[in-house]
Amino acid sequence: MIKDFSTVFWGYLPPTKEPYTVHEKVNAFIGPSGHGKTTIWDGLRLMLGASHFESKRTFSFYVHKKSNWAVVRVTFYNQPVNGVRPFEPVRKFKDEVTACCRIYKNDTSSWAREYYLFDGEFYDLKDLHFNTKAYSAAVLNVGEYLEVLEQCLGITKEFRNLMAMSPDTVREVVNSSPHTLFNLIFDLKGAKDYKKRYDHSKQRLNEQEVAVERAEEEMKQAQSRFEETKQKAQKLRLYQAKEKEVEETRLKLKKIEYIESRELLKSTEEEMAGIAEQCKAEADKVNALTVGINAIKKELDWFEKEYNRLDELEEQANQDINSFTGDKTRNDIEVKNLSKQIKDLKQIKPQKIDDLYQLRDILVDDLDVKKLAYSKAQDELRQLKEKLYDLEKDLLPYKEEAKRFRQVLEREKIPYIMLADTISVKPEMKKWQEAIEAYIGNNRYRVIVETDKYLPAKKLQEKAKYGARVSLPKSGKEQILTIKDVPYPSIRAAINIDYSEKVEGYLDRLNNVYLVETVEEGHALQARGIESITLVGLLQDNDGAIHLKYHNLCCGKLAIEEEKKRTRELLSKQESIINELHKSVYQLQDELKELTDAIRNQELLEKLPELEHTYGQLLDEAKKLSEYIVEKKKKKAETKNEKEVIRSKEREAEGERAKLTSEKEQATLKAEELSNRYVVLQNKLGSLISAMEQATIEVKKLGLSNDAIAFISYDVQSSSFMAIQGGRVTSKEIQNRLNTLHQEKEKLYDPSVNEEIVRLVEAQEGQVEILSQNLRRLKEDRNDLERTCDDLLYQFRGHIKEIMNEYIKEFESFADLLKASAKGKLVEVTPEPETWEIHLFIGYDGKEPVAVDGPHLSSGQKASTSLMILLAALSDNKNDKATPIMFLDEPKARVDDDRGNEIGQLLQVTDIQYFITHQQGESLKSIDWIDHAFSCSACVPGKDFANPLILKKRSRRNYS
Known part of the structure; x- marks a missing residue:
């Protein structure tokens, strides 16, 4: 039985101090x-x-999405x-045993798990992951x-x-076949030793059956060999006759091969x-043909x-035309632009250019001044933005010298x-x-160190x-010593x-410096020899009066917030100044362009x-270019006609050459084929001569x-060398016959x-x-x-009958709790228990019991009956043993509240510890059979974890 549980990084459930x-x-x-809820439920199942x-x-x-490991922990009663x-x-041996499961990514980045078992309590789950050794x-x-x-x-x-x-x-358990229900109940309730002993004995019997069959087969083979030995002597005479026929056929084959070799050599x-x-x-x-082609x-x-020469002439004409056309185009543009420029x-109106x-010089100087101001x-x-960025990042607004020295010390x-x-x-x-920080001034950046660090710190101060x-x-x-009768705060x-x-000794003087709002109030104190400083920073002391500036506010959170506020105001003002300078720069640039x-x-x-004279020259040049272009186009057309004539003659000559x-290719190919055939025959001739010699x-x-x-040439003409169809028999046919004789x-x-055959027959007998x-x-x-x-089967059958009778009684008693009537029977289909079936019947609302897998039960009744079938198999109130644990996902689904409460009564009377899930939408007011209800919550956006589980305990009822 589980006592408590806790997790780290399992889903979005946050770690808790107590399990x-x-x-x-x-x-639930x-x-x-x-x-x-299912995530937590699955953790316990794990x-x-x-x-x-x-x-x-x-x-x-x-x-958890921000982790690559998790630990689930439960404590069992012991x-x-x-x-x-x-x-x-x-x-x-302690009263509690703690089990942990560590889920992590291994060296191959795959998920893995391992378990830890502790005698007693254990809670340090993070240390279990980071200190596994x-x-x-x-x-x-x-x-x-x-x-x-x-x-x-x-x-x-x-x-x-x-x-x-x-x-x-x-829910579908109720629809299982009687044979499937029998196996399910035996798996959950039966003692496996009976089945193991029976299966082992049955396996040995099967092995002995195989040994008997193998011995019978060996006996049969030995008798067969004995009969075969008697027939071997008869085969010897047949073998000797066939051997003589083989030799005669071999001689006949060699004669035919000799004649065929001689005839093939001559024809080649x-x-x-x-x-x-x-x-x-x-x-x-x-x-x-080669002479004609050349x-x-x-x-x-x-x-x-000739064609290339004419092509070069045409290309030159094209280049000249393009060149003259380009020159004329540019000339025309210059004429047009110059004409417009002269007209404009x-x-x-003439002006004094000086x-x-x-x-222009005045405008350039003004523009340079504005650009410089704009750059500054x-x-x-930029400095204000950087300062505001540091302040919003909660970086202290100390002067740069102090920041650097702090970094050196750190x-x-x-x-x-x-x-x-x-x-x-x-x-x-x-x-x-402002007044306080202005008075303290540079003393704000005083650094205080311990005695053993004083000398090293001063060395660093000198270096920095x-x-x-x-x-x-x-x-x-x-x-x-304070001054009496001063109505102002120090x-x-x-x-x-x-x-x-550690620092009070450097601030003692502040006890005798007073804060006043007006110069008149400070003046009155100065007359009494008392120092004071006004709101805006005017210090009045025995040496006179002086206005003190604070530069940056940096003492305390209020100072930093005030510095942020003022920096934002300065930033806004500076942006307005830059906009005005930007407009001035653009305005001066426009005026300077107009003046230029x-x-x-x-x-x-x-x-x-001078421009009018150039205009006249350009007009004359345009006329000459037009004449050049006409002349070059005429030359190009003449050259093109000559190229066409050359190309026509060239096509005629190409056609004749192709023919x-x-x-020539056909004649060459034929000559090559004949030559190749001659080479093949020549190569073959050597092998034919060798074959003739070998024959x-x-x-x-x-x-x-x-x-x-x-x-031999006359011998092969005899009838013994004639084929059945007529003509002389070939070496291939004789070879086939010889192969057949060899096989026979x-x-x-x-x-x-051999001579030992008689003694061999006696030995085999x-x-x-x-x-x-x-x-x-x-x-x-x-x-x-x-x-x-058979004895073990009898024991196995007896055990099954006993547990099935107990199961049927449990099933009937559970039906009573649901205000239903039930019965069951064990059916022995064959002597082998593996074929047996259990038939269960139940009737609700005063009706006669019907088969649980039949069509007469409603969906809610089927759901209740399915759960009852499983719980009856797990429940064992007669034997004192460790309480079993059961997991049920939404057992009340698909049934009404009354039926659901009846299911709850089943859970309460069985000797089982249950972990179930339950939809939030279902009413809890009518449910009084859930002992501990853990309310789950989702993880809201922006948070790493959901809220912890909320435990609600219900009052107990006596269901016995």
Whole structure:
């Protein structure tokens, strides 16, 4: 039974200081869809060995999006049951045992998990991930953890399959066949030892049956060999006759091969002589065609050369036309532009150009001044933006020298206190912020270090040329003399000081400097010898009066907020200044452009006579260019006509050359084919001569003399060498016959047939007798195994009948709680239990019981009955054993409230600890069977985690 649970980075459930305590009966995770109830529920299932989750979710779905690891933890009760603690087999003896599952990414970036088992309580889940080596003694792989669960809590593979059932699968249990229900109930309720012993005995019996069959087969084969041995002697005579026929056929084959080799050699020599004559005729034809082709090639070369010459002339004409046309186009443009310029210049009123030059210089100077002012304003704007950016990033607005020196001290790891860090103006004294910081001045940047760091800090100060003081801690005076009858607050009274025991001594003087609003109030104090400073920073003391500036406000949060406000105001003003300067620069640039155009026009007006002379020259040049263009176009047309004539003659010559070339290629191809054929025959001739010589050697090996060889040509004309269809038989046909004889001879060949054949028959007869005795012994052993297997089957059947009768009683008692009547019966289809069935019947609302898988039950009744079938299999109130754990996803779905409460009563009376899910939309007011209800919430945008689970405990009822 689970006592409590907790998680780290499992979904959006936040870590908690204390684990969530669960009830020994019904625990529910409640919330709408998407609020994480199934995620938490699956985490507990993971701790009971589950590896498959809803919608095939992987660990990437469950681990928090900002983490690559998670840990789920549960604590199991380990109190003794019948004097034995559940986890005692794995040497865990405390009252609680804690199990953790660490999910992480391995070296290949794949999700992995491992389990840890602790004797007693364990809560440091983050340390378990970051310091895994320290807990190596408690680590278990998945297989080892599953073995512990089965050994200590009875959580088997079948239970995990039940635990992994979806709500739809649970509701469909009622529609299972009687045989499927029988297997489901036995898997959850039956003792597996009976089945294992029976299956083992049955397997041994099957193996013995195989051994008997193998012995019978060996007996049959031995008898067969004995009969075959008797027939081997008869095959020997047939083999010897066939061997003689083979030798006669081999001689006949060699004679035919000799004659065929001699005839093939003669026909090949005759064919080679004919091919040589044809090759010579084709070569003469090729030579004549080559002469004609060469003559045409020379003519074509001349045509190509002449065509290229004319083409160059045409290209030159084109270039001249393009050049003259381009020149004329440019000339026309210049004429048009010059004509317009002369016309425009004649309309310009003459002005004194020196006055224009002087006015231009004035505008240029003004523009340079404005540009410089604009550049400086941009720099100031950039500095204000940088300052505001630092302030909004909560960077202290210290002067750059102080910032740099602080970085040096931090880099050298010297602890320090800067006076500005310790000072903050009291909220009610906010209006004196400027005056107070103006009076303290550069002393705000005083750095205070401890004695052992004083010398190193001063060395760093000298190197950095830091302009404020570096000092040792200095406490304030125990008694401070104050001036009586001063109706104004002192600076010291207006500020708060941190680390006063170290910095107060440098602020004692502030006790005697007073804050006044007007110069008159300060003047009155000055007359009494008392220092004061006004709101706007006028200091009046014994040495006179002086106005103090604060530069940057940096002491305290109020100062920084005020500095932000003023920086934003300055930034807005500076942007307005830049806009005005930008407009001035553009206006001056426009005026300068207009003035520059006027100066250029006056300069051109002085050159008007020269421009008119140039205009006349351009008109004359345009006329000449037009004449050149006409002349070049005429030359181009003549050249083009000549090119067409040349190209026509060239096409005619190409056609003739193509014809002669085709004829030459055909003749060359034929000559090559004849030559290749001649080479093939020539190469073949050598092998034919060798074959002839080899055939002669072969017939001599068979004992033929030279005279007998010479007589072979007459011998093959006899009837023994004639084919059935007529004509002389070929070597191929004789070879086929010889191959057939060899095969027949091989079939008859038996190396075991010799003088030892009689003794072999006697030995085989003795072997048959030995095998017969062995077969009788194996059959006797088989009979013994059959009796043992029948005894174990009897025990197995008895065990099944007992647990099924108990189950039917549980089922009937659960039906009573649902105000229904039920019955059941076990059907033995065959003697083998693997075929048995259990038939269950139930009747609601006073009706007669009907089959649970029939059409008579409503959907709500079917849902209730499905759950009841499973719970009856898990419930075992007669035996004192560890309480089982059950997971149900929305068990109240698809039933009304009354039926749902009846289901709740079932959960309460069974000796099972339940973890269920429950939709938020369903009414909880009518539900009084949920002991611990954990309300789940979704993670809202912008937050890393959802809210913690809210536990609601219900009052208990007595359901017994």
